[in-house]
Amino acid sequence: MSGVAPWIAAQAQRLLAQRGHALLLQGPSGLGQYTLALALARAWLCEQPSPAGACGACESCHAIEVRTHADLAVLMPETAMMALGWPLSEKAQAEIDDKKRKPSREIRIEAMRDAIEFAQRTSGRGRGKVVLVYPAERMNAFTANALLKTLEEPPGDARFVLASEAAHQLLPTIRSRCMAHTMAWPGEPDAVRWLQEQGVAATDVAPLLRAAGGRPEDALAYSRAGIDARRWAALPQAMARGDVGAIAGWTPAQAVDGLLKLCHDLMAAGCGAAPRFFEAKDLPPAPSQAALGGWSRELAATFRTVEHPFNAGLLFEALVSRARSALHSGLNR
Incomplete structure (x- = not known):
């Protein structure tokens, strides 16, 4: 799984060997919940997957890379979607462009309804459908309740991966319908090596990793x-x-x-x-x-x-x- 931190790739490989339609990735910030969720979505939708994950070369992998995959729905606050390069719906983008409202910092109920309807449609590429929710704790009570029924009785080929940095804030009924995975903390040598590969100066790596409490993605955010x-x-x-x-x-x-x-x-x-x-x-x-x-x-x-x-x-x-x-x-x- 090229380009993915080794501790994320190892977790992805273990999770890909398991069954289940709904997965909750939980742990504190900086451990790679979103990165792992996207790696799983890539592998589930890949046309030539291996036990290690997605091939990275097929049309499906390319479609995810350019944010246009027809069988992947991403549910995020609009602020997070814009920061991570995911396109908003035409209606939401028009409302924001026309200054009718600001980008939402929560996952909106309209987006959730669209995702539920998406999950019930037939797969366009024949590899099933994936709904990625991040950060899942940004669902308010109405949005979370809208998801419950689909999580309990999902369409046959749909998978859900929820990634959270505050899983205790999720409704118990959401957590009970998901297979939970607690994010692994990387060893310091792996974290140091990865931060250096991301361009963090060697003299800054150890102090920033300490500042971030050992969480490499938070340390990278400090550097950037x-x-x-x-x-x-x-x-x-x-x-x-x-x-x-x-x-x-x-x-x-x-x-x-x-x-x-x-x-x-x-x-x-x-x-x-x-x-x-x-x-x-x-x-x-x-x-x-x-x-x-x-x-x-x-x-x-x-x-x-x-x-x-x-x-x-x-x-x-x-x-x-x-x-x-x-x-x-x-x-x-």
């Missing part, structure tokens, strides 16, 4: 956002100074995630434990546990709404101001 080892190491002291420029170019989600990790490591340091995401030498003096606890709760609340269309500049200023306040509150001397 312009976050290198130097910027990551400088973050704690920059927050203590109130330097908003330290998070310039980050997404709001990356900024809040970085501050949550800083808060975690300061809590650990305050209890005499080793930090997980930063080097101990890069951390400022640990504030009181009470101050860190309050800051952590505020950051967690912010993270739940971080994708709302806030003014990013104002949000960053508020985040950094609160960080500076927390880092200077009740310092343990």
Whole structure:
């Protein structure tokens, strides 16, 4: 399975040997749920598959590569589809182009109804049909309930692969209708090698992998956002100074995630434990546990709404101001 990380290829090979019409790939972000889901869809629809997966050379594989396969339906929030290069429906694209609405951050009920109708049609290439849902936790209650009946009584040649980074948010009735697969964590040598193959500088690989908690795709996302080892190491002291420029170019989600990790490591340091995401030498003096606890709760609340269309500049200023306040509150001397 060329071009796919070795730990993803190994999981795909195991899953292809199993039966079942609905599969749920679950685990934290950065482990490759979407990549694995797409690899499975390629193999299921491939005209010349092998036990290792899709051939990568047939018309079916090419059609998936150019996002035009007639037997593959991709269900994602419109923001994710646009980011990953999947075309929207003509109606949805027209509404967005005409400024009637913004791209949805949830999987819309209209898209789910279209996918259910798609699953009931005859396969165009004779290899069955596949519905890929990612991130599955972005289905709201109405969208998830619309899928239940089809998951329980699927058309004969349709398969469903749901990929989630927060499977606990799915309806229990959705989870119970799927064969669950928990994503494997790659070994550090594989992750390091893969990140270097993706163009991450050798000096940045280990620090970014640490910053991402060992999740290689999250480490790659940091690198592509312009976050290198130097910027990551400088973050704690920059927050203590109130330097908003330290998070310039980050997404709001990356900024809040970085501050949550800083808060975690300061809590650990305050209890005499080793930090997980930063080097101990890069951390400022640990504030009181009470101050860190309050800051952590505020950051967690912010993270739940971080994708709302806030003014990013104002949000960053508020985040950094609160960080500076927390880092200077009740310092343990």
